[in-house]
Amino acid sequence: MNILLCCSAGMSTSLLVTKMQASAESQGIDCKIWAVGNGEVRSHIDSADVLLLGPQIRFMTEQLKKEAGGRIPVAPINPMHYGLCNGEEVLKQAMSLIKGE
C-alpha cells in the first residue's frame, strides 16, 4: 500500500508522515508513506495507491484528480486531523479511500 501526501513544499505533510508510519507500525500494517511538494507531485502519482492533500492546497483536488485519471483516489485531509498531526485518523482515511469506501 503506497500513500502519497502532498502540500505546498512537502514540509508540513512530512510531519504527518512520521506519525502515520508510527501508527501503521503499531497496527502491523505494511505500507509506504511519503510527502512531496505540489511542484513535483505529478511525477509521484504513478507510484501511489492514494493521494492525500494538505487542506491548504485543497483547491488543487480537481486538477490532480484529473491527472490521476481516476486510477487512484485523491482527497483533501480533514483540517482538524491535519493540524493536530493525528496520524492514526489520517491513516484510517487513506485506507478507507483505497478500499473505495
Next chain:
Amino acid sequence: MMTFIEKYIMPYAMKFGNNRHLLAIRDALIGMIAITMVGSFAVLFNNLGEIIKPYGRLMESIFGESWKTLGGDIWWGTFAFLTIFAVFGISHRLAKSYGDDGFEAMLVAAACFFLLVPQVGQVPDTEGVWGFIGYGYFNATALFTGIVVALLATEVFIRLTRVNAFIIRLPDGVPPAVAGAFAKLVPGMLTIFIFGVAGLLFRKMTNGEFLNDWLNATLVAPLTNAADSLPFAILIVFLVHGFWAVGLHGPNILGGVTTPLFTSLGTKNTDLYAQGVADLDKYAILAGPFLDAFVYLGGSGATLGLIIAMFIAGRKRHKQMLALGTPPGIFQINEPLLFGLPIVLNPIWLIPFISAPVIMTVVAYLAIKWGLVYPVVVASIPWVTPAGIGGYLATGGHISGAVLALVNLAISIAIYLPFVYVTGKLDEKKLKRQQTEQTPTIQG
C-alpha cells in the same frame, strides 16, 4: 460559511493556483533555487569581508588578495545568466503541463530568446562591436522578456506539434527516439522562423529597438516601480493572509505573481551589491526574501509571536499545541497551529493573524526606506531559516537586519498576547457554564 468560501473564494484560488502559465513560471523559478542560492551566498561571503574585517583579513592571508575571485566566478555563472535558466525552465515546465516531454520545446524556446538579443555589443569608445553581447541581456534585467518569450514560444511550438500535417511519419523500423525527434522537426523550425520574422518586424516598427529594451522601458520599469511600493506590499500580505484565513495556502496560490517579481527585484539587488554600489536608494525594498525574513516569522501570520505569547500567557491550556507547533514553528512551518488551534476560520484568532503581518510589513518597509536597516541584498535564502537569522543573512550579514526581525517579532508577540489572554478567559467561561449546566443532571 463553507459554501460561501467554496462559491466565492475557491474559484479564484483555483484560477491563480492552477493556471498553467503562472505555475510554470513559479515552479521554474523555484526549481532554480540551487542557482540563486549559491550565487547569493557567493556574493554574501565576498562582501562579508567588508563588514566583518577580521574575516576579510583572514581570507586574504590564506588565499591572497584575489580571494574574491571564486565568489565572483560563481556569481557570474549564476546571476549574470539568470534569465537563460528561466527560459529553459519555464518552457520545459509549460510544455510538460501540456503532456509534451518538454525537451525540444525547451531548446526551441531558448533559440527564440537568443535570436531576439542584439548582436552588436555596446563597447566604450567604439560605435559598438558585432559579436559582443552585454550580460544585461541575460541577467535579471531581462527576466521579464525571458518569461514572455519562453511562454509564447512554447505555446506556438506546442500548438504546431498538434497539427497532423507537420508530423513526418517514418517507416516502422526506425527507432522511437529518432522518430520522436522528427515528429517535432517542422514545428520547431517553424516556431523559430516565426520568432525571427516577428523580431524583425518589431525592429522595423520601433526604429531598430530590440524587444528586451522596449519591454523594459515601457512595461517593466513602471510595473516594478509600482510593485516595489508600500501599498503593493500591504496588498500582497493582506491577500496572502486572506487566503490563509479560509485555510488556503496564500503564498502558494499567489506565487505565480509574487515569485517572478520578488526574484527579479532580489537578484537585481544582489547584482548591485556584487558591484559594490553604496547608494542604498538604488536598491529595491520588496526584494527576494523580504517577507520571509521580516514578516513571516514562524510562518504566515508571524505565528512565532503567537507561540511565544502562548508560552507567556497560556502554557497549561495550550500544552499540546505548543508541543506540536513549536519545533516546526522555529523553521517557519506553522500548519499545525493554523489547522490545529485552529486559526483558520476562527474570527477571534484571525484579527491578530491578519493585522500583525500587515503592521510588520509597514514597519519593515519604512525601516529600510528610511535607511535604518540595510536592504535585502541576498536574493535567496532557504525559507526555513529561523527568524532573526533570516534577517541577518538576507541583508548580507548586517546586524540591522537581525534587529529588524527581532523588533518585528516583539511587535507580533505584543499583538497576539491580548488574544491569548482573551481566548483563555472565554474558554474558562465556557467551561464554567458547561459545569453549571451539568450539575443538575448529576444531582438528578
